[in-house]
Amino acid sequence: QVQLAESGGGLVQAGGSLRLSCAASGRTFETYTMGWFRQAPGKEREFVAALSWDGSDRVVTDSMKDRFTISRDSAKNTAYLQMNNLKPEDTAVYYCAVYRYARVFGALESNYEYWGQGTQVTVSS
Numbered sequence: 576q577v578q579l580a581e582s583g584g585g586l587v588q589a590g591g592s593l594r595l596s597c598a599a600s601g602r603t604f605e606t607y608t609m610g611w612f613r614q615a616p617g618k619e620r621e622f623v624a625a626l627s628w629d630g631s632d633r634v635v636t637d638s639m640k641d642r643f644t645i646s647r648d649s650a651k652n653t654a655y656l657q658m659n660n661l662k663p664e665d666t667a668v669y670y671c672a673v674y675r676y677a678r679v680f681g682a683l684e685s686n687y688e689y690w691g692q693g694t695q696v697t698v699s700s
Contacts, residue, residue, distance in 0.1 A: 577601035584694030597671030608674035609654040613667035632680040668693040
């Protein structure tokens with residue numbers, strides 16, 4: 576059974592940093608794009624970042640690209656989201672996800688097949 580487990584969320588003051596981890600189990604995803612999404616209270620889930628299986632393609636939403644970095648360790652079947660200079664508007668539940676198709680890079684939410692349960696990030700002002 577495939578499972579994605581996010582960790583690293585929590586409460587942080589504005590300007591602080593957090594590093595989210597997403598550990599996959601049940602199968603290996605070394606040939607799949609992994610992504611991060613977030614959902615703030617009362618809002619729809621939105622794309623944050625994605626990284627291709629080989630690291631050749633990487634995208635971070637414009638409003639976050641100067642502060643957030645996505646990375647992965649294929650040997651550990653784990654993806655990471657480093658978040659710096661956090662702002663109150665970054666408060667959300669953060670989800671990691673794995674793309675539906677191998678060796679394809681994309682950011683469209685509907686093309687992500689496996690999802691974690693999410694980890695809460697709260698940024699206080």
